[in-house]
Amino acid sequence: MMVKKINDGCRGCVKENISCDRKRPNCRNCTRRKVSCKYPIQLKWGGRPYKDKSKCVNLPADTMLVEGVLVAKERLIHREDKKKKVKDLLLVKEPLNFKYKEAREDEPQNASQAVVQKSTVDSYLTVERFLGSPMRIRTLTFMPSTLNKPFRDARSELFQFFVDKTSSFFVVAHSDQNSNPFGTIIPQMARQCPTLMNLLIAFAGKHRNKLYSATNNMIYLSLYELCTQDTNYDDLSRKLLEKSTGELMHKMMSPQERSSDSTLAGLLILMAVEIFFGDHRSKWRRHLQAARRIVLEKLKNDSEAAGYRLIYRVENKPHCFLSRWFIYLNVVSILSSADFELQLETLPLLEVEFLFLTEQQLIKARRALEDIEATSGMDLMVLAFLARVAHLLHKANNEDIDTAEIMRGAIELDFEIVTYLEESETARDALLQELREDPSQSITEERFRTYEKLRHTNLIFGLTGSLVLRGRLLFMPHDSKMICNLLSRTTKLLTELTNSGAPAESCLFFCIFCCGCELISPTMAAARPIYLEQLTLLQQRGMSSALQAKIIMEECWSTERHWWKLLRENNLDFCFAI
Structure with missing residues (x-):
């Protein structure tokens, strides 16, 4: 007897044409086969669909489409009024999905061309399409x-x-x-x-x-x-x-x-x-x-x-x-x-x-304020720690690996990172005090300020590596004191960087994203605007992927979900490794 295909099952069962029990996050078949279980999750905005699925909506006069949003053509919207006015300019507020009639090569582009509603069952914008794939509309010159x-x-x-x-x-x-x-x-x-x-x-x-x-x-x-x-x-x-x-x-x-x-x-x-x-x-x-x-x-x-x-x-x-x-x-x-x-x-x-440098070479580099790379904002030890964290993450996805071995490795690596950050910062403090008291040194105040900035970024990278270990490999809850303590420290460092007049650090993009998404606990809610502000500044500097990071971050806060689980469940393969 043929098994009836279940359209609302996971992708793996639908592809294999087998019955799916639709359990989440993993169905029984995928668990048994030890494969990734994914569902075609759809993101729908409030209200109900129009009953007339063949209804066409023409663009009114004095309006235009801007990246899929219908706005007034000649009306200017100031940034401070955007929440109120953009909402007022939205023509349709129900969960409609549109496809665009692309003009043929021999037809001129018309800003008021018709927009046709799709009538298929799976026509709603998924999270994946909303964040990852821009709507296909012919580029207007x-x-x-x-x-x-x-x-x-x-x-x-x-x-x-x-x-x-x-x-x-x-x-x-x-x-x-x-x-x-x-x-x-x-x-x-x-x-x-x-x-x-x-x-x-x-x-x-x-x-x-x-x-x-x-x-x-x-x-x-x-x-x-x-x-x-x-x-x-x-x-x-x-x-x-x-x-x-x-x-x-x-x-x-x-x-x-x-x-x-x-x-x-x-x-x-x-x-x-x-x-x-x-x-x-x-x-x-x-x-x-x-x-x-x-x-x-x-x-x-x-x-x-x-x-x-x-x-x-x-x-x-x-x-x-x-x-x-x-x-x-x-x-x-x-x-x-x-x-x-x-x-x-x-x-x-x-x-x-x-x-790595020898102990004498390291002291010499620190005295010259050159032990932290100006390009990456990290010293070699912190980058090496991050490489080991990445290796553990990759290793944890191996089906044959011993989970206890992974967790033991994560605990030991977390201890090494925290210990190194404390000891290296103590040594840098002592050397800096010695340099400032030495009248023969020729280091300018500007170089001292730059070095302080590099120390901040180096610490943020190291603490973020520790956060990844505790959250993704040790499965600590978001309200754990060990998680909140790390987030408080990174927030303080990020605030000090901002107050020092430094612009939003694009090289800290991955740290801002990973730490910001983990501000799920109500005790950490007060720190959220700091991370949103950093992403907004990056977006204003032309890095449009910061908007995607902001959307995912806010989704983590509202759903109380970890960011990597949210991306995996919605089949979103974003990366923030600037």
Whole structure:
């Protein structure tokens, strides 16, 4: 007898055409087969659907669609009035879903084209589509051709924008632009590689447009205001991204070019673009896996390499810098994303070997205020601790692993992290006091302030690693004193950074997200505005993925769910590893 397919069962049972008991979070079949159990959860807004499923809604006069929201065309909305006025401008408040009639190539775009309601049962916006996948609507070109700058001028301007503005997002602190590897090494490589150059220009074009719309006084602009911009870079960025992505695919298929530094740099930049803007769910993971294959192939051909162990080198050579960037993304991407796909990855997890300083070298580096990397905002020990936390998370998803062994390892690692942070900060305090009392020292006050900033970021990274251990591996409840204590300390450090005049730290993106989402306990509710403010500032600086992080964070607070469980259950594969 054929088993009737259950449409509202989990995805695994529906795919296998077997009956599902629909238990959550895992049904009986998936539990027995030891596979991930996922449900097509739908997010519906209040009210009931219209009874007439064939009803068409035409856009009224003097209105326009802005990223799927119907707003007044000529009416300006000030930021302070956005909650009241945006709601008033919403045309439909019931759970309707729309699909857009895309104009044919031979038809002109019309801002008042009809919007047709979908009548299928699964037509509601899911959480995944709402956060991860932008609605497919034909791009409107708002710029008159007479205002567009020459193509060559636009490319040159955007390349300089990346060097001056975008590159600063990837470092915590540098004395000048010449000491920022993202503003020096990467652009220098791009001058020798057209594919890299196109990627940087596309990145800068998207960033510039996001920055313009986010920092403008208005939430929505009329068609006239949009036309006052000097150049429309959306179309240029899209074309260059498509072109360079295709070129990278060809390079990956070439044995000679596959292992080149420019190919690895291109994949890492593509990953950064996806994380920075959050346009496409899961693409960042595909780029990272491709980069991992390149690194594994290089290690395989390296006679000095020991297995899959990658050495963390501090030299400023391009391949050393790319290796450090890859290690950082490889580690932090595991810590800042849900782990529901880790078991599907067939590539072995790369282990990293850190070449630590001797005790004398460490004291010398601390006296020179150079023991914490200005690029990552961490010292080598803290980064090594985070790598071990990521390794434990990856290992915990192995079906054959002993849970008691994982928990024992997590407890010991948590103790090591907390002990090291206390001892290293005590040693730094003593050295700083000695330096300030030494009349012969030549360190400026500005360097002292920068070092204090690096100490704050280093502590926040270390405490966040401890939080991940206690929450995701030791399963401590959100109201645990050991969880709340960590959150209080990171909140204090983040507040001190903000009060010191430092802008929102994009390099702390993953820490802000992980710690902010864990403010579930009512005793920690007072700290929530601090984290929301940081994400808002990042969004205003053009990092649009900060909005996704904010939505997930607020969902954690309202549902009292851990962020990694929320993402896994809704099949959201976001990453916040800037």
